[in-house]
Amino acid sequence: MAGNRTFTMIKPDAFEAGNSGAILKMIEEAGFKIVAMKATRLTPELAGKFYEVHKERPFYKDLCAYMSSGPIIAAILEKDNAVEDFRKLIGATNPEQAAEGTIRKIFAKSIEANAVHGSDSDENAAIEGNFYFSQLERVL
Ligand code: GDP
Numbered sequence: 001m002a003g004n005r006t007f008t009m010i011k012p013d014a015f016e017a018g019n020s021g022a023i024l025k026m027i028e029e030a031g032f033k034i035v036a037m038k039a040t041r042l043t044p045e046l047a048g049k050f051y052e053v054h055k056e057r058p059f060y061k062d063l064c065a066y067m068s069s070g071p072i073i074a075a076i077l078e079k080d081n082a083v084e085d086f087r088k089l090i091g092a093t094n095p096e097q098a099a100e101g102t103i104r105k106i107f108a109k110s111i112e113a114n115a116v117h118g119s120d121s122d123e124n125a126a127i128e129g130n131f132y133f134s135q136l137e138r139v140l
Contacts, residue, residue, distance in 0.1 A: 003122035005035070006082040007129045008090075012070035013113035015039075020073055023103055023116060027077065030089050035140040036133045037075040044068045050131060059112065066112055074132040078140075083125055086118045 008027070010020050028034070042050065047067040054060050079085055091102025095114055098105040108114040119125035129138065
C-alpha cells in the first residue's frame with residue numbers, strides 16, 4: 001500500500017526568486033497538508049550527504065554546490081498516495097520535459113535549478129524527512 005507522506009524542498013533558485021509562497025500555495029491546493037516545515041540552508045557537506053546516492057553521477061559536485069548556494073525550505077507533506085501524487089505535481093526533472101501546469105514547468109530555471117525536490121519512494125521520504133527534522137519537530 002502506498003504511504004501517505006512525502007518530503008519536499010523548495011530549492012535555492014525558487015527561494016531566491018521569491019516563489020516559495022506561490023509554490024506552497026500550489027502544494028496546498030493540490031491537497032497536501034504541511035506537517036513539518038522550516039527554512040534553512042545546507043552546507044556543501046550536508047548537501048553531499050543528502051544526495052549521496054548520486055555521488056557517481058557527473059553532476060554531483062555541481063548539484064552539491066548549487067543546493068548549498070542559498071536558503072531552502074524543507075517540508076514533510078501528507079496526502080493519500082503522497083509520493084506518486086507529488087511527483088506528478090512537480091513534473092519531470094528537466095523543466096523542458098515537464099508537463100504544463102506542473103511546478104517545475106512554471107518555476108524551474110534549468111535541469112539542475114529545478115525549483116523543488118520530491119522524494120521518489122516511501123522509504124526515501126522517511127529517510128529524507130528524518131534528515132531534516134528531529135523527532136520533536138515531527139510532532140504531527
Ligand atoms: P529528481 O528525482 O527529479 O529530483 O531527479 P534526480 O534524482 O535524477 O536528480 C536529483 C537532482 O539532481 C535533480 O532534481 C536536479 O537538481 C539535479 N540533476 C539531475 N539531472 C541533472 C543533470 O543532468 N545535470 C545537472 N546539472 N543536474 C541534474
